[in-house]
Amino acid sequence: xxxxxxxxxxxxxFSWIPFSGSVSMKSLSCDNDYSSHMTCKxxxxxxxxxxxxxxxxxxxxxxxxxxxxxxxxxxxxLPETSDPYIFWVCRKNxxxxxxxxxxxxxxxxxxxxxxxxxxxLFQNVQPLPPQNLEVQESSGDFFxxxxxxxxxxxLGNALEYEVTYxxxxxxWEKDALRLLSNTTRCHLSHLMMGSRYVARVRARVQQAKGFxxxxxxxxxxxxxxxxxxxxxxxxxxxxxxxxxxxxTCSWEVKKVITTSVIFGLFFRATPASAEEECSPVYEKVLPxxxxxxxxxxxxxxxxxxxxxxxxxxxxxxxxKLIEAHKNIKVLPPTNVSVKATxxxxxxxxWKKHTFQYNFIKQKYQVQYWKHNQYNETLQTLNISNDEPxxxxxxxxxxxxxxYRGKMRAMVNSADYQSSWSEWSEExxxxxxx
Amino acid sequence: xxxxxxxxxxxxxFSWIPFSGSVSMKSLSCDNDYSSHMTCKxxxxxxxxxxxxxxxxxxxxxxxxxxxxxxxxxxxxLPETSDPYIFWVCRKNxxxxxxxxxxxxxxxxxxxxxxxxxxxLFQNVQPLPPQNLEVQESSGDFFxxxxxxxxxxxLGNALEYEVTYxxxxxxWEKDALRLLSNTTRCHLSHLMMGSRYVARVRARVQQAKGFxxxxxxxxxxxxxxxxxxxxxxxxxxxxxxxxxxxxTCSWEVKKVITTSVIFGLFFRATPASAEEECSPVYEKVLPxxxxxxxxxxxxxxxxxxxxxxxxxxxxxxxxKLIEAHKNIKVLPPTNVSVKATxxxxxxxxWKKHTFQYNFIKQKYQVQYWKHNQYNETLQTLNISNDEPxxxxxxxxxxxxxxYRGKMRAMVNSADYQSSWSEWSEExxxxxxx
Numbered sequence: 001x002x003x004x005x006x007x008x009x010x011x012x013x014f015s016w017i018p019f020s021g022s023v024s025m026k027s028l029s030c031d032n033d034y035s036s037h038m039t040c041k042x043x044x045x046x047x048x049x050x051x052x053x054x055x056x057x058x059x060x061x062x063x064x065x066x067x068x069x070x071x072x073x074x075x076x077x078l079p080e081t082s083d084p085y086i087f088w089v090c091r092k093n094x095x096x097x098x099x100x101x102x103x104x105x106x107x108x109x110x111x112x113x114x115x116x117x118x119x120x121l122f123q124n125v126q127p128l129p130p131q132n133l134e135v136q137e138s139s140g141d142f143f144x145x146x147x148x149x150x151x152x153x154x155l156g157n158a159l160e161y162e163v164t165y166x167x168x169x170x171x172w173e174k175d176a177l178r179l180l181s182n183t184t185r186c187h188l189s190h191l192m193m194g195s196r197y198v199a200r201v202r203a204r205v206q207q208a209k210g211f212x213x214x215x216x217x218x219x220x221x222x223x224x225x226x227x228x229x230x231x232x233x234x235x236x237x238x239x240x241x242x243x244x245x246x247x248t249c250s251w252e253v254k255k256v257i258t259t260s261v262i263f264g265l266f267f268r269a270t271p272a273s274a275e276e277e278c279s280p281v282y283e284k285v286l287p288x289x290x291x292x293x294x295x296x297x298x299x300x301x302x303x304x305x306x307x308x309x310x311x312x313x314x315x316x317x318x319x320k321l322i323e324a325h326k327n328i329k330v331l332p333p334t335n336v337s338v339k340a341t342x343x344x345x346x347x348x349x350w351k352k353h354t355f356q357y358n359f360i361k362q363k364y365q366v367q368y369w370k371h372n373q374y375n376e377t378l379q380t381l382n383i384s385n386d387e388p389x390x391x392x393x394x395x396x397x398x399x400x401x402x403y404r405g406k407m408r409a410m411v412n413s414a415d416y417q418s419s420w421s422e423w424s425e426e427x428x429x430x431x432x433x
Numbered sequence: 434x435x436x437x438x439x440x441x442x443x444x445x446x447f448s449w450i451p452f453s454g455s456v457s458m459k460s461l462s463c464d465n466d467y468s469s470h471m472t473c474k475x476x477x478x479x480x481x482x483x484x485x486x487x488x489x490x491x492x493x494x495x496x497x498x499x500x501x502x503x504x505x506x507x508x509x510x511l512p513e514t515s516d517p518y519i520f521w522v523c524r525k526n527x528x529x530x531x532x533x534x535x536x537x538x539x540x541x542x543x544x545x546x547x548x549x550x551x552x553x554l555f556q557n558v559q560p561l562p563p564q565n566l567e568v569q570e571s572s573g574d575f576f577x578x579x580x581x582x583x584x585x586x587x588l589g590n591a592l593e594y595e596v597t598y599x600x601x602x603x604x605w606e607k608d609a610l611r612l613l614s615n616t617t618r619c620h621l622s623h624l625m626m627g628s629r630y631v632a633r634v635r636a637r638v639q640q641a642k643g644f645x646x647x648x649x650x651x652x653x654x655x656x657x658x659x660x661x662x663x664x665x666x667x668x669x670x671x672x673x674x675x676x677x678x679x680x681t682c683s684w685e686v687k688k689v690i691t692t693s694v695i696f697g698l699f700f701r702a703t704p705a706s707a708e709e710e711c712s713p714v715y716e717k718v719l720p721x722x723x724x725x726x727x728x729x730x731x732x733x734x735x736x737x738x739x740x741x742x743x744x745x746x747x748x749x750x751x752x753k754l755i756e757a758h759k760n761i762k763v764l765p766p767t768n769v770s771v772k773a774t775x776x777x778x779x780x781x782x783w784k785k786h787t788f789q790y791n792f793i794k795q796k797y798q799v800q801y802w803k804h805n806q807y808n809e810t811l812q813t814l815n816i817s818n819d820e821p822x823x824x825x826x827x828x829x830x831x832x833x834x835x836y837r838g839k840m841r842a843m844v845n846s847a848d849y850q851s852s853w854s855e856w857s858e859e860x861x862x863x864x865x866x
Contacts, residue, residue: 016715019716021751022693023692023693025753032762034789035786035787038757048689051687097758098757099756099848101757102757103755105752107693107694107750109748113667113668113747116744118743119742121680121736122740125677128678155677236548238548241558241646241647242555254484256484260477260481260542261487262452282450283449303554309551310549310550311552312549313549314545317540317541318455319538322462323536324536325530325531327463353468
């Protein structure tokens with residue numbers, strides 16, 4: 001069960017382009033002094049030169065065709081160059097120049113390169129792909145119809161068709177259903193409900209009718225959707241395959257259903273065996289497809305032709321253990337107030353949240369600030385005493401100042417855990433001068 | 434003949450991942466005040482809620498399982514939200530808290546979701562893919578051998594194999610050769626010389642031996658190269674297919690050969706017909722492959738079961754017409770000199786290149802500069818007089834100065850064309866004070 005990647009065949013990414021002539025002829029250029037001689041230059045691929053010799057000929061339309069005397073261009077004959085071409089220069093004396101006298105150049109080569117074939121048209125037929133694919137529903141059954149390509153009349157009724165179809169997210173090679181048809185209509189069987197399907201058709205000539213050849217290209221795809229079934233939330237398409245080691249079962253479930261419940265695969269190796277559960281379950285999630293595929297591999301230790309496994313996919317109960325003493329939510333302290341003492345200090349008092357057990361202690365955090373100067377004067381205090389009071393010393397406060405504050409609590413006993421409570425209501429006090 | 438692109442099936446790009454539990458259970462969190470009550474929160478997909486109702490249960494290990502009373506979370510019950518989830522909050526009074534008391538939560542749902550299957554192992558076999566593919570050559574023939582996957586002994590000799598092979602740049606679907614084999618060895622026929630091939634094998638159980646099932650996955654590919662043939666430069670693999678409109682022929686040629694010569698497709702519709710040439714020829718060039726595929730479509734107007742085309746691929750002559758009077762290369766002027774005249778002017782004289790005909794005139798370009806001050810003092814003159822002399826007027830030169838210059842020529846008559854000649858040799862003169 002691992003990632004499979006289909007490498008695209010690169011061949012298809014290259015297109016047919018018009019052939020534009022040989023490199024040697026494209027490279028040929030000739031000039032002349034319009035007096036006594038002319039010079040031609042051209043290049044030849046070194047590997048081609050080793051396989052085939054080509055020779056430049058000139059025809060001036062007056063005399064016969066003449067071979068041009070060519071030598072390697074001394075200006076470009078660098079033996080160490082990585083250029084794959086040989087550069088030739090050809091110089092020839094010319095008696096007459098004139099506007100009517102045109103020179104036609106061509107290459108001749110020293111070997112006959114040829115291959116031949118006799119083709120019987122009716123034995124080498126590749127029809128054009130079928131057209132006008134349509135899917136029609138009739139009382140819950142789906143039928144595909146199509147027509148032979150225009151211009152196939154000469155074949156009479158000698159065409160037969162291969163129809164193949166699959167759900168849109170499946171693989172043509174592995175998952176598609178195939179059938180052969182002599183007519184241009186077929187019944188699409190074994191469809192699953194609530195799925196988008198694609199179908200395509202190709203044609204070939206029937207040998208029995210005196211033809212032979214290859215399949216046409218595939219037609220363009222036609223796509224349709226089957227209606228939702230009556231029980232779309234049931235797991236479906238349960239299939240199992242045995243590879244000699246494992247019996248691997250896969251099934252499909254509606255994607256949203258797996259947000260609420262989970263499915264397990266249960267099996268009995270024999271009717272008398274205890275039911276066991278397969279683990280781990282893997283899943284494949286596909287974007288835009290409302291189903292997920294789940295899969296599990298049952299190890300098979302005892303192989304016998306009598307082996308008949310009973311497998312069942314059904315919901316199983318997920319359980320979550322939550323320990324109450326580690327998920328405590330402390331309520332914030334109440335009745336929080338600050339009052340001056342006889343010693344001219346300030347005393348913070350509060351009423352703490354009470355637990356079922358007094359031995360569970362709390363710690364606190366206090367934030368206080370000068371009135372209307374929250375950002376500039378904010379102070380934070382940590383108090384590890386479970387019970388009030390807490391005394392503000394003289395250094396902690398300025399005289400003649402209005403203060404505001406808030407307080408929160410957290411469990412402070414081993415074995416018990418909480419997060420910070422919400423903050424208490426804000427409280428305020430004023431210091432003397 | 435157009436660009437074909439194979440869209441990769443996206444399905445293969447998604448992998449199997451372990452299933453990690455339902456969203457609802459993952460979202461469940463519960464806290465308590467460790468005094469009198471507890472609160473749970475969880476979420477449920479709206480679409481799942483429409484299909485299936487799930488209910489949260491709590492089990493404290495003392496009492497029986499209890500349904501938690503849940504309501505939509507008033508803080509997150511925004512009716513206009515696009516969030517696909519419903520948020521639930523469940524509050525329950527608790528009599529006793531304690532470290533030994535753990536709460537186990539689970540969801541129950543209101544429908545039975547189940548599917549079942551009886552599986553006969555021997556009727557649902559997908560063997561493991563064959564292994565150890567090897568290609569051996571023996572007196573020019575190639576043989577492929579392989580072994581059944583380890584752990585296939587239980588199948589005895591019930592496996593049969595599908596072997597498929599193709600040249601590395603061809604398509605598995607369209608071009609590969611296929612054969613079935615009952616043994617783990619087969620002869621690779623119809624190989625072309627000088628090509629890299631790939632082969633792969635898959636296995637399935639034979640129905641005749643009491644099994645059934647599906648093909649294994651394909652084995653890993655094995656690759657080999659056939660030796661160069663004796664005539665690697667001949668065109669090869671000429672094939673023609675008739676689609677009712679055209680007889681389309683394709684063939685292969687060694688890529689470097691097409692740098693020197695070009696191939697044409699010639700055909701006769703009947704033995705008595707004149708030979709015709711097919712046009713245009715298209716080609717498909719593939720990187721790293723030493724062959725190009727060329728192709729041409731012969732229109733067929735008269736379809737008859739007697740039609741036997743004779744087609745021949747062979748080199749054809751490329752011709753290039755080069756008009757001498759439009760490709761003149763003028764030789765540069767010679768004997769160029771500047772001399773003072775009796776009128777204290779300076780006179781440029783030269784000997785022009787002579788053509789076969791005097792009526793072909795030339796024009797010239799002169800560059801001159803003060804000695805050792807090329808960049809700062811360069812001047813360019815155009816002279817349209819075919820014949821010397823050219824007079825430098827007093828304004829064009831400074832007194833008591835050493836000058837250097839060079840000159841080039843071009844044809845200047847209608848109907849005749851040249852490019853500029855090379856520059857003449859440099860000349861020099863000195864002006865009086």
